[in-house]
Amino acid sequence: MSVAERPVVQEARRIMEVCNACRYCEGFCAVFPAMEMRRSFTTGDLEYLANLCHNCTACFHACQYAPPHEFDINNSRVMARLRAGTYEKYAWPGSFARLFRRNGTVISVATAMATALLLMLALTVQGKDIVLSLHQGGGSFYSVVPYRLMLGVPLVMVILATVVTVVGLVRFARGTGWNVKQLLDPELMWLAARNVLTLRYLGGSGDGCNYEDDTYSHKRRWYHQILFYGFGLCVLSTTAAAVYEHFLHWQAPYPITSFPVVTGTLGGVGILLGSAGLFWLKVKRDPRPQAESLLGMDVAFSGLLFLTSLSGLLLLSLRETRAMGVLLVLHLGFVAGFFITLPYGKFVHAVYRFAALVRFADEKRRNHPGNGIF
Ligand code: SF4
Ligand code: SF4
Numbered sequence: 215m216s217v218a219e220r221p222v223v224q225e226a227r228r229i230m231e232v233c234n235a236c237r238y239c240e241g242f243c244a245v246f247p248a249m250e251m252r253r254s255f256t257t258g259d260l261e262y263l264a265n266l267c268h269n270c271t272a273c274f275h276a277c278q279y280a281p282p283h284e285f286d287i288n289n290s291r292v293m294a295r296l297r298a299g300t301y302e303k304y305a306w307p308g309s310f311a312r313l314f315r316r317n318g319t320v321i322s323v324a325t326a327m328a329t330a331l332l333l334m335l336a337l338t339v340q341g342k343d344i345v346l347s348l349h350q351g352g353g354s355f356y357s358v359v360p361y362r363l364m365l366g367v368p369l370v371m372v373i374l375a376t377v378v379t380v381v382g383l384v385r386f387a388r389g390t391g392w393n394v395k396q397l398l399d400p401e402l403m404w405l406a407a408r409n410v411l412t413l414r415y416l417g418g419s420g421d422g423c424n425y426e427d428d429t430y431s432h433k434r435r436w437y438h439q440i441l442f443y444g445f446g447l448c449v450l451s452t453t454a455a456a457v458y459e460h461f462l463h464w465q466a467p468y469p470i471t472s473f474p475v476v477t478g479t480l481g482g483v484g485i486l487l488g489s490a491g492l493f494w495l496k497v498k499r500d501p502r503p504q505a506e507s508l509l510g511m512d513v514a515f516s517g518l519l520f521l522t523s524l525s526g527l528l529l530l531s532l533r534e535t536r537a538m539g540v541l542l543v544l545h546l547g548f549v550a551g552f553f554i555t556l557p558y559g560k561f562v563h564a565v566y567r568f569a570a571l572v573r574f575a576d577e578k579r580r581n582h583p584g585n586g587i588f
Pocket of ligand 2: 244246269270293
């Protein structure tokens with residue numbers, strides 16, 4: 215063991231060694247079966263296990279050695295702290311790692327600045343009269359924000375966010391001692407995707423997660439599902455709108471019964487409900503198995519998704535009024551804040567956890583080849 219090792223790594227190793235002898239929680243999630251494939255734990259192993267964990271807190275509430283027991287086993291909290299450390303450690307560029315500290319403030323300030331800047335630009339470049347005028351019919355959005363700007367800026371932001379996220383992912387895979395090529399194995403990706411699509415491990419051992427106490431519930435799984443599929447529908451809506459615009463030359467805004475509007479509305483409502491529900495569960499949570507330093511990141515991410523969705527739905531409802539210009543700029547500001555901070559916020563959890571699930575599928579296939587596809 216390195217003398218320079220961080221205390222949280224040492225604590226995670228101590229807990230995993232106790233858990234590996236106990237194994238009471240092996241049915242709760244993927245962390246424990248992955249732990250059982252090891253007799254010793256490198257720093258990379260522990261960081262991988264920490265990203266397999268999704269903080270359901272079931273192992274804390276079930277543990278007979280949890281505080282005030284002298285063994286002081288608080289696996290949920292230590293995994294969360296270690297996981298937060300991996301976001302900083304593998305962030306790219308490295309100098310941006312500090313954005314994960316006080317992340318709630320970083321996301322709030324970045325979004326507020328992007329929104330204020332866009333509003334200021336619209337009011338000064340386009341003029342107050344255009345922004346606050348009534349615009350109707352095809353192409354009315356582009357009277358407020360020119361088409362090239364509306365297309366070009368988000369495109370650049372998406373490309374940058376993707377590059378930064380992928381480099382971070384490769385650094386995470388290599389840094390935790392895994393073969394990056396396995397990330398692209400279609401069978402392993404499908405197994406991991408299946409777990410993500412059903413959010414299997416948010417079901418615990420069948421009864422769900424814990425929030426305030428040792429009572430189990432599936433609420434977190436449901437809110438996650440609603441948010442996840444709502445987000446997917448919004449991506450589908452944006453993609454369909456891009457096809458309409460660029461290939462069919464039909465200009466937005468589209469009719470209320472059109473495919474982009476129907477999917478966007480359903481997706482937006484899903485994001486509103488999912489993010490509000492997850493926030494409510496955060497407020498009610500038992501703080502003992504949590505890493506309090508992650509609270510700001512979680513709340514800021516849910517809040518930003520909520521505001522992006524709310525502004526989009528308001529824009530849809532009021533697009534034929536004088537409020538359209540301001541609402542469009544506000545919505546684009548929230549979208550810009552989302553993409554600017556995407557690689558340095560809660561979204562990283564989704565990426566690293568997916569990679570950890572692919573690795574888990576890989577380890578299971580190699581260690582239990584007789585089990586076939588599980
Ligand atoms: S968390 Fe507690 S009960 Fe669960 S495996 Fe570890 S030591 Fe055992
Ligand atoms: S908190 Fe939940 S997901 Fe994390 S190790 Fe414990 S049981 Fe597994």
